[in-house]
Amino acid sequence: MECCFPLISDYNRSMNDVAVSIDNPLLAALNPEQRQAVEATGGPLLVLAGAGTGKTRVLTTRIACILMNKLAWPDEILAVTFTNKAAREMAERIDLLLTSPSPVRGEGWGGGNISARQNTPSLTLPPAGGGNSLRWMGTFHSIGARVIRRHAEKLGLTSSFTILDVDDQLRLLKAILAELHIDEKSLPPKLFSAVIQSWKDQGLTPDNITSAQDLQAAGGQAARVYKAYQERLRSLNAADFGDLILHMLTLFTRHPGVLEEYAKRFKYILVDEYQDTNVAQYLWLRLLASFHKNICCVGDDDQSIYSWRGAEVGNILRFERDYPNARTVRLERNYRSTPHILAAASAVIANNRGRLGKTLWTHVKDGEKIRLKSVWDEREEARFIGEEVEDMQKKGIPLGGMAILVRAGFQTRAFEERFLTLGVPYRVIGGLRFYERAEIRDAVAYLRIIASPADGLAFERVINIPRRGIGQATMQQLHTVARNLNASLYNATMHLLKTGEIKGKLASSLQRFIDSCERWRKKLDELTLPEIVDLVLEESGYRAMWQQEKTPEAAGKLENLKELSRAVGEFENINNFLEHVSLVTEAANADSNADMVSLMTLHAAKGLEFDAVFLPGWEEGLFPHQRAIDESGARGLEEERRLAYVGMTRARKKLTIAHAANRRIYNQWQSSVPSRFIAEIPQEHIETLDGGVYGSAQSGGNGNWKDEVAAILGGAPKKEESHFARGARVFHQKFGYGRIESSSGGHLDIAFEKAGHKKVLADFVKPA
DNA sequence: CGTTTTTGCCTTTTT
DNA sequence: GGCAAAAACG
Numbered sequence: 001m002e003c004c005f006p007l008i009s010d011y012n013r014s015m016n017d018v019a020v021s022i023d024n025p026l027l028a029a030l031n032p033e034q035r036q037a038v039e040a041t042g043g044p045l046l047v048l049a050g051a052g053t054g055k056t057r058v059l060t061t062r063i064a065c066i067l068m069n070k071l072a073w074p075d076e077i078l079a080v081t082f083t084n085k086a087a088r089e090m091a092e093r094i095d096l097l098l099t100s101p102s103p104v105r106g107e108g109w110g111g112g113n114i115s116a117r118q119n120t121p122s123l124t125l126p127p128a129g130g131g132n133s134l135r136w137m138g139t140f141h142s143i144g145a146r147v148i149r150r151h152a153e154k155l156g157l158t159s160s161f162t163i164l165d166v167d168d169q170l171r172l173l174k175a176i177l178a179e180l181h182i183d184e185k186s187l188p189p190k191l192f193s194a195v196i197q198s199w200k201d202q203g204l205t206p207d208n209i210t211s212a213q214d215l216q217a218a219g220g221q222a223a224r225v226y227k228a229y230q231e232r233l234r235s236l237n238a239a240d241f242g243d244l245i246l247h248m249l250t251l252f253t254r255h256p257g258v259l260e261e262y263a264k265r266f267k268y269i270l271v272d273e274y275q276d277t278n279v280a281q282y283l284w285l286r287l288l289a290s291f292h293k294n295i296c297c298v299g300d301d302d303q304s305i306y307s308w309r310g311a312e313v314g315n316i317l318r319f320e321r322d323y324p325n326a327r328t329v330r331l332e333r334n335y336r337s338t339p340h341i342l343a344a345a346s347a348v349i350a351n352n353r354g355r356l357g358k359t360l361w362t363h364v365k366d367g368e369k370i371r372l373k374s375v376w377d378e379r380e381e382a383r384f385i386g387e388e389v390e391d392m393q394k395k396g397i398p399l400g401g402m403a404i405l406v407r408a409g410f411q412t413r414a415f416e417e418r419f420l421t422l423g424v425p426y427r428v429i430g431g432l433r434f435y436e437r438a439e440i441r442d443a444v445a446y447l448r449i450i451a452s453p454a455d456g457l458a459f460e461r462v463i464n465i466p467r468r469g470i471g472q473a474t475m476q477q478l479h480t481v482a483r484n485l486n487a488s489l490y491n492a493t494m495h496l497l498k499t500g501e502i503k504g505k506l507a508s509s510l511q512r513f514i515d516s517c518e519r520w521r522k523k524l525d526e527l528t529l530p531e532i533v534d535l536v537l538e539e540s541g542y543r544a545m546w547q548q549e550k551t552p553e554a555a556g557k558l559e560n561l562k563e564l565s566r567a568v569g570e571f572e573n574i575n576n577f578l579e580h581v582s583l584v585t586e587a588a589n590a591d592s593n594a595d596m597v598s599l600m601t602l603h604a605a606k607g608l609e610f611d612a613v614f615l616p617g618w619e620e621g622l623f624p625h626q627r628a629i630d631e632s633g634a635r636g637l638e639e640e641r642r643l644a645y646v647g648m649t650r651a652r653k654k655l656t657i658a659h660a661a662n663r664r665i666y667n668q669w670q671s672s673v674p675s676r677f678i679a680e681i682p683q684e685h686i687e688t689l690d691g692g693v694y695g696s697a698q699s700g701g702n703g704n705w706k707d708e709v710a711a712i713l714g715g716a717p718k719k720e721e722s723h724f725a726r727g728a729r730v731f732h733q734k735f736g737y738g739r740i741e742s743s744s745g746g747h748l749d750i751a752f753e754k755a756g757h758k759k760v761l762a763d764f765v766k767p768a
Numbered sequence: 769c770g771t772t773t774t775t776g777c778c779t780t781t782t783t
Numbered sequence: 784g785g786c787a788a789a790a791a792c793g
Contacts (some may be wrong), residue, residue, distance in 0.1 A: 059770050082782045082783075083782045083783080084782085084783085085782085085783085139782080141783045144783095163783095192779085244783080247781095273782085276782075290779085305780080306780085306781085306782075308779085308781085309780085309781065407779070408779050410778080467769090467770085469769070469770095470769090471769045471770080472769080474769095494771050524778095582783090583783065601779085601780060601781090603779090603781070603782085604780090604781090606782085607782095613770080622779095625779055626779095628779075628780085664784095666785090667785090668784095
């Protein structure tokens, strides 16, 4: 998709070149590079902002300066982020800059400090960008939704289209697979969902699926499923997350007039976390920037950790080629970490190739070395970190200033158990989000039916929750009738009731459901939203359903429902609320101000910082993760390394890395070798703690300790089993290459590439 | 149609 | 090993 926008002119040039006044007090608080990035308001600008170098500060000051110098009105600035949190934070900080005459001085109020941040339940907050009337500040998806609603009819939708969640998507795909007679077993809906998602990330509509490789995806079925899926979405007046970007591209390329309107409007475009943009987002930005060309992208190629979600580091690497007059500013002065931490992180990331390259430095002189701890297994790891946490707390570091960052979700369990026995307060960040909880989705589905009865997916979700005696057979009948009449499930139900085709108990049950919906809809005008929610939860019997269940989970669910009815009060109407709930996905963890240790994945930690950071599980196979290497080879390994870099640079003062010799994964003991990333840290930045199994092997300080470790492991119990680790690639004389699925007592369960699944004796297999 | 049993998952997941 | 979704059963 080439940029097809012909209206390139320089009519606005003179205005853009007005220099931001030097005596601006906002600039006084910046270092020279930051100031450059803020002052270069005319033309394309790439800001390479290393971890902890104050990129949010640059972005917000830049916007504040543009406004103060009246280079543009607030609604002529487009500022895009990836998360609602980032958008909200930016809005707050711009407000602060514009209202307080003398800005807060001091080094780096750089990244977000979780203990200082109000992590309030965002369900109740208004959409970001409200306060300072920056109407076009938000996430790619929220801006997409807004643009698409405005021009919905050009895309075959109405302005009230619904945004599907992942559940809805899968349910829809499942129905389509059934219609197309595609076997769900061999080609599961999830596979199609992934392929379609990745196509949308690349900006490919069904008509654009032409490459041989794409046409073969998912057994050669993906292209036609994609087509059918998009048709179904349109007939349901719905869009999925990917569509929120893809439809904008379609809109802009098919209707140049619309593109012109937006491209002319946005005199300044700012993009946060540019390294995380996918191709579709990249194309979209390029179209919008084609007129004024005042696009400022801030990012860090070393922190690109979402390629598996379609992010293209290439976007940042090619910026200078795409915008010939682009300026590049590097932010390299780090305001967060001590020298040892910075040097270690820099040394690790230096092993990656194809970087744009930055050298972080700090004026801070002192600071501790990184501490490295070897432990026997994950229980000892948890015990060690638990002790350290208590120790640091005694020394005055609040629990809220500590975090344990893991590669994979299951790792948090050992720590949770440990903290529970120690009585150390902790919180797990990530995991199930508020709106993803089943009870919230159910309640929202009821609201969706009230707001738009044609919402068949919502109808299907709750028609039998609580139980109304409507099962598969009835649903099938409803679907058939709906298809024949070209009507919604809701209308089909009404039709069947009218004609008397459904009788008896079933009919009265359905009738009651329909009557209730009608009644609730009529009340929309008289009652407030919380009253509506309460009414629906009460009259539908949904709340009663959970009240009858006397489990602790049920109590939690009722709490969440209460929270929901409280939260809707903040919204003007039901549609505002529904839009918000589909686009905002943050956990409503109530008392986030409490002093607690944070447990999260490395991915979830991006953008945060802590006084003390613990990085457990630095073992080959887990980190770098075997699957990343298997699936993406050298590229996968480099992304794992960036993840290591992100993790290390979260720490302000204390950084502790740990690795275990043995780890139980899915109840199988697996012995492991320390992560190669540990070996990439220069010795002079490491302090090796004793007490571990092979602490002595390392303290020798020779470069060969990896071998020693392997030797020690050779003597560890269950050697045979660990020799063939789960996931390891092996070779068998008869069956060829394969991957170990499981092993027990010398018997291996192997998925061979050619021969399929086989059980074989370990003796007949050797590592590939 | 609703219950019980069996099977199949098991890296990360900004919206 | 543990959990959720499908299949089998009543």
